Amino acid sequence: MSDLPLILQSDLTVVLETAHPRFEEMRDRLLPFAELVKSPEHLHTYRVTPVSVWNAAATGRTAKEVLAFLRENSRYGVPANFESEVRGWFERTGLFVLAADGARLALQCRRPRLLRQLLHDPELKSLVSDLDLDGGVAWLERGQRGLLKQRLVKLGYPVEDRAGYLEGSALPLRLRECSLQGKVFGLRPYQVDAVAAFYQNGSEQGGSGVVVLPCGGGKTMVGMGAMAAVGMHTLVLTPNTVALRQWRSELLDKTSLSAEQIGEYSGDLKQIRPVTLSTYQILTYRRSKEEDFVHFSLFSKGNWGLIIYDEVHLLPAPVFRATAELQARRRLGLTATLVREDGKEDEVFSLIGPKRYDAPWKDLERRGFIAPVQCTEVRVGLDEERKIQYLAASRRQQFRIAAENPEKARALRALLARHQGERILIIGQYLSQLQSLYQELGYPLITGRMPTPERERLYQAFRDGKEPVLLISKVGNFAIDLPDANVAVQISGTFGSRQEEAQRLGRILRPKSDGGGASFYSLVTEGSADQDYAEKRQRFLTEQGYAYSILPAEAILEEQAA
Structure with a gap:
């Protein structure tokens, strides 16, 4: 029993040792029904929540399947409340079904007594018009459909919506077998x-x-x-x-x-x-x-x-x-x-x-649909003057001081030298920091203030290889199609935003024409709020199987000097 990989706790968390030989298997099997909440170097902590369970149920997983997996792999067994909560959340799926009933909608509850109890909630009661409490049915106007589902989820009960849809205007549409660019096309x-x-x-x-x-x-x-x-x-x-x-x-x-x-x-x-x-x-x-x-x-x-x-x-x-x-x-x-x-x-x-x-991201990587990526956290020190400023500042000011650490520019130059000749995106949160790098390095800077046509011109120049390096503000977090970008350097981010970290990594995930991989660097100020928030930002990617190696900035600078 002592070598089983999971430790289940009564607060609905699951602890997994990263050094365990079955770590990757356990991570992938926890992902469908649990959320990663902490990911320090040696122990990862997952939490099971109502929404994570309901999403698992929507994709076909059952309480029996999930609990059997947990029992088989829990080092110290499954706490009684853990099992009852998970079972209870699964059982709540399908209790409420919404269906069309003439001009109105009917909410059917499989447990009439439960509906009677929940209707003591004034907000829920205001959304229904007629009731058959013995039959467990409440009727509502069609316009209340979304508000009713919202309220019941807040009360802890998902609704299975089978009320159907309006038929929009017809639009025959087919996918091409060969794109206009002359490439064979089909859904994967x-x-x-x-x-x-x-x-x-x-x-x-x-x-x-x-x-x-x-x-x-x-x-x-x-x-x-x-x-x-x-x-x-x-x-x-x-x-x-x-x-x-x-x-x-x-x-x-x-x-x-x-x-x-x-x-x-x-x-x-x-x-x-x-x-x-x-x-x-x-x-x-x-x-x-x-x-x-x-x-x-x-x-x-x-x-x-x-x-x-x-x-x-x-x-x-x-x-x-x-x-x-x-x-x-x-x-x-x-x-x-x-x-x-x-x-x-x-x-x-x-x-x-x-x-x-x-x-799962790593599954698509193994199948060759997205590029493999090496993630590295580069830790940079603060000079003595800024250390004093940092210690005297508020927590929010400390993050800004650490995020805009000028020493990051030295590490960035070393990374640019390491990847000379490659397609590089430098992404940051603060315009003043990016403008300083623009003046120092001379690469084009794209911000939200730039007119869309000019932005698209620079993106096209990057695709064509005329501009191999771009500096980009947070407008680069989403929806930029730069398939040949194979290096991304994050010089600052939005506090602990996990989705931002994932989106920035995503800028370099498209499969490369030469079949090669990509590199993602996050520059953080060592021993600061910047490093603390970096750990939070990395949680989602850690959950998806990406491991960050830690590299002192001095190592890159020595490499450049050599």
């Missing part, structure tokens, strides 16, 4: 599986949910596959205009859609066409905090049969509220990570839908 096997898991042959059991694939894993292709399966007018929401234009380019290159069938609804254009591409930015625009969101009418201006939320983990809170009213439309979320720094994973679950498909 896992992309076909992802589309099937979402669409469920058009039944009411599918049509809403989230597909989780690594950056470079072809989430846009899955979106196009879903559009072809649904065959209706589609609204695609993206993080920014650059991502919007990339969607347009891919749709024209790989589907039968014509340019006239694709509209752009952005700050520049207000086109509504059978396929309309928009951004979260334009949807959440309003003249003042007291006024309405002027572009929310886009949701009702088209007869949409499908709404795609690209990078759904970035979905702003106001769009959640609008989505609560769109439950009769098919909804597909695409993301590399369900991690949200605001903790609203339950909102994604209740309003977009459960996780329908998840491909």
